[in-house]
Amino acid sequence: xxxxxxxxxxxxxxxxxxxxxxxxxxxxxxxxxxxxxxxxxxxxxxxxxxxxxxxxxxxxxxxxxxxxxxxxxxxxxxxxxxxxxxxxxxxxxxxxxxxxxxxxxxxxxxxxxxxxxxxxxxxxxxxxxxxxxxxxxxxxxxxxxxxxxxxxxxxxxxxxxxxxxxxxxxxxxxxxxxxxxxxxxxxxxxxxxxxxxxxxxxxxxxxxxxxxxxxxxxxxxxxxxxxxxxxxxxxxxxxxxxxxxxxxxxxxxxxxxxxxxxxxxxxxxxxxxxxxxxxxxxxxxxxxxxxxxxxxxxxxxxxxxxxxxxxxxxxxxxxxxxxxxxxxxxxxxxxxxxxxxxxxxxxxxxxxxxxxxxxxxxxxxxxxxxxxxxxxxxxxxxxxxxxxxxxxxxxxxxxxx
Ligand SMILES: [Zn+2]
Numbered sequence: 001x002x003x004x005x006x007x008x009x010x011x012x013x014x015x016x017x018x019x020x021x022x023x024x025x026x027x028x029x030x031x032x033x034x035x036x037x038x039x040x041x042x043x044x045x046x047x048x049x050x051x052x053x054x055x056x057x058x059x060x061x062x063x064x065x066x067x068x069x070x071x072x073x074x075x076x077x078x079x080x081x082x083x084x085x086x087x088x089x090x091x092x093x094x095x096x097x098x099x100x101x102x103x104x105x106x107x108x109x110x111x112x113x114x115x116x117x118x119x120x121x122x123x124x125x126x127x128x129x130x131x132x133x134x135x136x137x138x139x140x141x142x143x144x145x146x147x148x149x150x151x152x153x154x155x156x157x158x159x160x161x162x163x164x165x166x167x168x169x170x171x172x173x174x175x176x177x178x179x180x181x182x183x184x185x186x187x188x189x190x191x192x193x194x195x196x197x198x199x200x201x202x203x204x205x206x207x208x209x210x211x212x213x214x215x216x217x218x219x220x221x222x223x224x225x226x227x228x229x230x231x232x233x234x235x236x237x238x239x240x241x242x243x244x245x246x247x248x249x250x251x252x253x254x255x256x257x258x259x260x261x262x263x264x265x266x267x268x269x270x271x272x273x274x275x276x277x278x279x280x281x282x283x284x285x286x287x288x289x290x291x292x293x294x295x296x297x298x299x300x301x302x303x304x305x306x307x308x309x310x311x312x313x314x315x316x317x318x319x320x321x322x323x324x325x326x327x328x329x330x331x332x333x334x335x336x337x338x339x340x341x342x343x344x345x346x347x348x349x350x351x352x353x354x355x356x357x358x359x360x361x362x363x364x365x366x367x368x369x370x371x372x373x374x375x376x377x378x379x380x381x382x383x384x385x386x387x388x389x390x391x392x393x394x395x396x397x398x399x400x401x
Contacts, residue, residue, distance in 0.1 A: 029073065057078055082392050085134075087148070090152070092288070123175065142184050143184070146188060147179065197214065197240070216335075223319070266315055274311075276297045302346075324362055327362060339376050
């Protein structure tokens with residue numbers, strides 16, 4: 001489905017502009033498209049004609065002229081041109097979703113995570129669920145262009161597999177096996193908070209001129225961080241440094257990854273629980289702390305329990321110190337906090353401020369703007385979708401994923 005004049009660099013760039021405008025807006029007239037992309041009308045005509053010919057976009061003829069003047073023909077992406085599957089792997093659940101090329105969510109279901117699963121039984125369940133997703137929509141498996149998978153943990157630079165995850169540790173999870181049923185699908189694996197940052201950035205028009213960047217900080221059993229910034233050519237660049245397992249302090253607190261002193265060992269739910277109950281810091285962390293348990297600790301903290309208050313303050317401190325290091329390496333950026341830990345922000349805030357204020361960068365730039373976003377799962381989905389559609393467009397224009 002490569003567009004024909006792909007050898008021409010200018011033409012490729014122009015096609016990319018048209019496709020990204022049609023990704024951000026559901027439907028556009030020829031005039032709006034020319035205005036948004038800054039391209040000449042004739043260029044827009046040539047590119048849209050070609051995209052229409054290969055079936056990537058379609059035109060919507062107006063109903064009988066309601067007003068005088070030339071009727072407005074609208075152009076949009078054609079939903080059935082390609083499909084993207086996205087899979088959100090969390091600690092207790094796996095969410096499968098199917099979207100069309102127009103960005104419409106077509107189907108979605110959740111499967112509970114089997115806690116005793118091995119990497120190979122997980123891969124089998126995963127492959128079965130993807131077939132079910134395609135079957136439920138009676139989809140031709142050849143039309144699935146992207147399979148986008150997210151997990152907490154560390155993803156390799158190529159984005160093809162999970163290097164380390166909170167649930168399987170260093171054991172590799174083979175996601176490629178499931179691809180055999182979808183011959184044209186490219187596999188993309190992302191750290192979950194990377195997608196949260198991506199989703200947040202695309203919500204606020206991340207490729208617009210006045211967007212500088214943002215940091216997404218996800219609080220829960222694990223701690224994730226995603227950074228979305230505008231690159232030199234005005235595109236969106238998103239990455240997820242290994243924040244949760246960055247060394248924070250030589251405090252002997254044992255982390256789930258096996259190291260000591262990681263940010264997560266203080267600020268992850270199990271770290272907070274361990275401090276609140278005065279359990280020795282080198283105790284092997286709980287595999288999963290139910291939210292109800294965390295709520296109970298938070299309640300006692302709000303009622304004045306000193307140790308519980310101290311546990312949240314230490315967690316906030318580790319987060320504030322960690323963020324101040326990120327600001328020193330990049331620049332001070334607005335922070336949006338997501339994840340189940342947002343409900344304890346009142347208890348974390350004091351330590352967080354303390355951790356931030358010790359840093360020269362913050363004293364020079366001023367405190368960052370901090371906001372909350374309570375719909376993390378939707379943000380992950382939006383990140384999946386935008387990233388997948390962008391990859392389909394890129395393949396369309398350059399022939400390379
Ligand atoms: Zn760690």
